Structures are given as structure tokens and as C-alpha cells.
Amino acid sequence: MRLTRKRFCSFLIALYCLFSLYAAYLVFFGHRSRVPTATSRGFRKGAAPARERRGREQSTLGSEEWNPWEEDEKNEQQHRLKTSLQILNKPKGKTDHSIQIWGKAAIGLYLWEHIFEGLLDPTDVTAQWREGKSIVGNTHYSFLTGPSVVPGYFPIDTSNVVLVLNGREKAKISHATQWLFFAQTLMKTQKLQHLAVVLLGNELCDNDWILKFLKKNGGLVELLFITYDSPWINDVDIFQWPLGVATYRNFPVVEASWSMLHDERPYLCNFLGTVYENSSRQALMNILKQDGNDKLCWISARQQWQPQETNVSLKNYQDALLHSDLTLCPVGVNTECYRIYEACSYGSIPVVEDVMTGGNCGNSSVHHNAPLQLLKSRGAPFIFIKNWKELPAILEKEKTIVLQEKIQRRKELLQWYQHFKTELKIKFTDVLENSFLMNNKH
Structure with a gap:
């Protein structure tokens, strides 16, 4: 009897063990196919930077998001994912495929944030030290800026x-020269091999001071990207660079919205800026007043230039761009001005005074389209005029244009400007990589 009980108990224990093993199998192996794949999770994570980038200037434009280049961005994301996978699969270690950008002028922020579409950490524009990273193809780019970025x-x-x-x-x-001497010291100690300069040039194109630093003159600067229509530009080692927006006045990266494209704009045109006595700007103000068009445009003229921007003045300026169909762009010391690019950011058509200013700009046979050679060569969809006396007829025509035509025109301007920046990025990186990375010493 005892033997029978022992056998029965042993049978129950064995049955319990078998059931436990079966349950464990179901828990750990039975539902594996239902777990989401790592690839799908990876795509969700990859979308986060894009959302962060698109949200940088939503406070001014409203909460809705509109993306006229959605298909292009999808293709770009796929290309970036493929490139990222290629980089991850490469053996780790120091690589020559890296370029560092030292931003010691506000124009550097236009290069990094607007053209490279790069982010900076921290986001605070008053921070002493800011840096960012970006990968273009197989090349790693890093950007450093701020008052704490000093030689050595x-x-x-x-x-x-x-x-x-x-x-x-x-x-x-004087400050720029100190940086070039610092780079010269680094090159002598072989810490630096290749150097390019992006230069916010003089408005009269008086830039002779940098000539001795160019490599072709025995210096160290292999490539020069320079603003305005300099007669030196040859697209071999000297290239024209856009003035861009006034980042020194904290003009932001602006992301297009549905309302920016579709809303009726209450003003025919705008001009907010300094009016100098006996200038074409003074003539512009007189012409606007003669026909009463100053009442139909957002006009805010001042007699003295003010370099500092307040939160209120910046918002007023952005509102004027956003709520005007046209932005009037009279010449200053130079024909090219920040206002042209800022108007493009908001889909407001620039009306540009297309005349050469004094100085040494554009005095070359290669600049047959000067002024604004860079913009014209890329088919900028602006309204170019030679005299502000042409403006009344332009404004009269503007009054007859229906909203649907204006929407199409805005879309074309916004798409052109995005394409313009993308083309600059491609050309900039191609020129650097062909000059620097193909010729690195081994």
C-alpha cells in the first residue's frame, strides 16, 4: 500500500514538472513573433530630430504644421538612414573624414542653422560655448561658436x-587676422592640414587685407567663400557666399506653415528700416506717399540705424513680413541686404532695387549679372526694378491679383529658397571634400 502511494506521489510530481516546463516554453518562446521589430522602433526614434527641427519657430507662425517638401524630406531621410547604417558598420577609430567649423562671425549661424539645418547645444543664443554635429555623406562636420571659443x-x-x-x-x-595667425601656428606644428575661410566681406568689396593669407599668394587659406559680388570670385578657389539673414539680430530659422501659404495678407508691401537723407530710400518714401500707397503698406521708417533688436521690434518685423505680399528692398551701402533673405523665409516677394552701389564690387567681366550675381544665377523669383518710380505700377497690378495666384507665387518662392539653401550646402561640402579630404597626407 505504501509503495502504491509513493508511486502515485512520484507520478503527480513528474506531471507537475512537465506542466511547468510546458508553461515556461509558452511564456518564453510561444509569442516571440508578436514582438515589434527593432527596425520599426528605430524609425520612430529617427523621426524625433525632425519634429524638433520643425518646431523651432512655431510661436510666430501658429501651431499648424505644413511641409511643401514632404516627398523630398522622405527621400532625404531614407538617404540619411542608409548613410548612418554605412557609418555604423565601419570600423571605429580616428577618421580623416571630419571637418571642424569655427564660427567667429554671426554669419556662421546662417551657415550652420539655415543651410546645414544643424542644431546647437545649448539653444540659448547668449551661451558662452555652443556646439553642434552633422553628417553629410561620409563626412562628419562639427561646429563651435561663442565667446569662449578663443585661440588655444x-x-x-x-x-x-x-x-x-x-x-x-x-x-x-584685426580680430580676424589674429585667428588666421593662430591657424598658421597650428599648421606649422602639423596640428592643422587644411584651412578654408567663410568671410563676411566689406560692403564696398575692399578686402585686400586677406590676399596675403590665400594659398596662391603663399598663405594658408586654400578656399575662400566671400559675401557680395567680389571681382575675385572665380569658382576655383574663391566662391561667392550669401549674406543670409541677420543672425546677429537673432532672426530665427522659420518653418513654413499652412497659414503662411494660404491666408490673405492685409498689407500690399512692407518696409521697416533706416531712411538716409538724399538716398533712394528717401525717394521710395516720397513715392509711396504720393499715391497714398503708404496707407496700404506696413511702413516703419527711422532716421538712425539701430544695431540692437528687442523682442518687440523683432516680432513687429516678423509680423510685417508674414502679413505683406511684397517686401521692399532698397539698396544700402551694398545692393545685397539681409531683408531679401528674411522676406524669402516668410514667402513675401522681395522687390529689389537692382542697381550697382559704389565701391569695388562687380567690376569684372565675369559679373555680367551683377549686382546679386549669386541670386540671379540661381533664378531668384524676385521683382527687380531699376528705379522706385516703377513701384506704383507694380502695386496697382498687385491689387488685381487674386489669392489663388498669390498662394502659388508664395509656394514657388518658399520652394526656391529651400532649394537655394540645399544647393549651397551641396556645393559647399563638395568643394571642401574635394579639396581637403582627397588631398590629405597619409
Whole structure:
């Protein structure tokens, strides 16, 4: 009897063990196929930076998002994913495929945030040190800026450098020269191998001070990207660079919205700026008043230039761009001005005074389209005029244009501007990589 009970108990224990093993199998192996794949999770994570980038200027434009280049962005994301996978599969270690950009002029922010569409950490524009990273093809780009970026007090992670400098006036040139001498010292100690310069040039194109630093003249600067219609531009080692928006006045990266494209704009045109006595700007103001068009446009003229921007003045200016069909762009010291690019950011058609200013700009047979050679060569959809006396007829025609035509025109301008920046990025990176990375010493 005892033997029978023992056998029965042993049978129950064995049955329990078998059931436990079966249950464990179901828990750990039975539902594996239902778990989401790592690839799908990866795509969700990859979407986060794009959402962050698109949200940078929603406070001004409203909460709705509109993306006229959605198909292009999808293709670009697929290309970036493929490139990222290629980079991850490469053996780790120091690579020559890296370029560091030192932003020592505000124009560097236009290069990084507007053309590269790169982010900066921290986001605070008053921070002493800001940096960002971006990958273009197989090349790693890093960007450093801020008052704490001073010669000898920051890490140099690559032998390939782009130096962004301000050469507009004497004090700025002195500061820029110090940076070039610093780069010269690094090259002598073989810490630096290749150097390019992005230069905010003088508005009269008086930039002779940098000639001695060019490689073809025995210096160290292999490539020069310079603003305005300089007669030096040859598209071999000297290239024209856009003035861009006034990042020094904190003009932001603007993302297009549905309302920006479709809403009726209450003003025919706008001009907010300094009016100098006996200038074409004064003539513009007189012409607007003669026909009463100043009442139909957002006009805010001041007699003295004010370099500082307040939150209120910046918002007023952005509102004027957003709520005007046309933005009037009279010449200053130079024909090219920040206002042209800022108007493009908001889909407001620039009406540009197409005349050469004084100085040494464009005085070359290669500049047959000067002024604004860079913009014209890329088919800028602006309204170019030679005299502000042409404006009344333009405004009369503007009054007859229906909203649907204006929507199409805005879309074309916004798409052109995006394409313009993309083309610049491709050309900039191609020129650097062909000059720097193909010729690195081994």
C-alpha cells in the first residue's frame, strides 16, 4: 500500500514538472513573433530630430504644421538612414573624414542653422560655448561658436578646418587676422592640414587685407567663400557666399506653415528700416506717399540705424513680413541686404532695387549679372526694378491679383529658397571634400 502511494506521489510530481516546463516554453518562446521589430522602433526614434527641427519657430507662425517638401524630406531621410547604417558598420577609430567649423562671425549661424539645418547645444543664443554635429555623406562636420571659443583654449579634433570671420570693418579685420595667425601656428606644428575661410566681406568689396593669407599668394587659406559680388570670385578657389539673414539680430530659422501659404495678407508691401537723407530710400518714401500707397503698406521708417533688436521690434518685423505680399528692398551701402533673405523665409516677394552701389564690387567681366550675381544665377523669383518710380505700377497690378495666384507665387518662392539653401550646402561640402579630404597626407 505504501509503495502504491509513493508511486502515485512520484507520478503527480513528474506531471507537475512537465506542466511547468510546458508553461515556461509558452511564456518564453510561444509569442516571440508578436514582438515589434527593432527596425520599426528605430524609425520612430529617427523621426524625433525632425519634429524638433520643425518646431523651432512655431510661436510666430501658429501651431499648424505644413511641409511643401514632404516627398523630398522622405527621400532625404531614407538617404540619411542608409548613410548612418554605412557609418555604423565601419570600423571605429580616428577618421580623416571630419571637418571642424569655427564660427567667429554671426554669419556662421546662417551657415550652420539655415543651410546645414544643424542644431546647437545649448539653444540659448547668449551661451558662452555652443556646439553642434552633422553628417553629410561620409563626412562628419562639427561646429563651435561663442565667446569662449578663443585661440588655444578649445579642442581641435580634426586637421581640416573652416574658419568663419568678419572682415567688414577695421576692428573686425584685426580680430580676424589674429585667428588666421593662430591657424598658421597650428599648421606649422602639423596640428592643422587644411584651412578654408567663410568671410563676411566689406560692403564696398575692399578686402585686400586677406590676399596675403590665400594659398596662391603663399598663405594658408586654400578656399575662400566671400559675401557680395567680389571681382575675385572665380569658382576655383574663391566662391561667392550669401549674406543670409541677420543672425546677429537673432532672426530665427522659420518653418513654413499652412497659414503662411494660404491666408490673405492685409498689407500690399512692407518696409521697416533706416531712411538716409538724399538716398533712394528717401525717394521710395516720397513715392509711396504720393499715391497714398503708404496707407496700404506696413511702413516703419527711422532716421538712425539701430544695431540692437528687442523682442518687440523683432516680432513687429516678423509680423510685417508674414502679413505683406511684397517686401521692399532698397539698396544700402551694398545692393545685397539681409531683408531679401528674411522676406524669402516668410514667402513675401522681395522687390529689389537692382542697381550697382559704389565701391569695388562687380567690376569684372565675369559679373555680367551683377549686382546679386549669386541670386540671379540661381533664378531668384524676385521683382527687380531699376528705379522706385516703377513701384506704383507694380502695386496697382498687385491689387488685381487674386489669392489663388498669390498662394502659388508664395509656394514657388518658399520652394526656391529651400532649394537655394540645399544647393549651397551641396556645393559647399563638395568643394571642401574635394579639396581637403582627397588631398590629405597619409
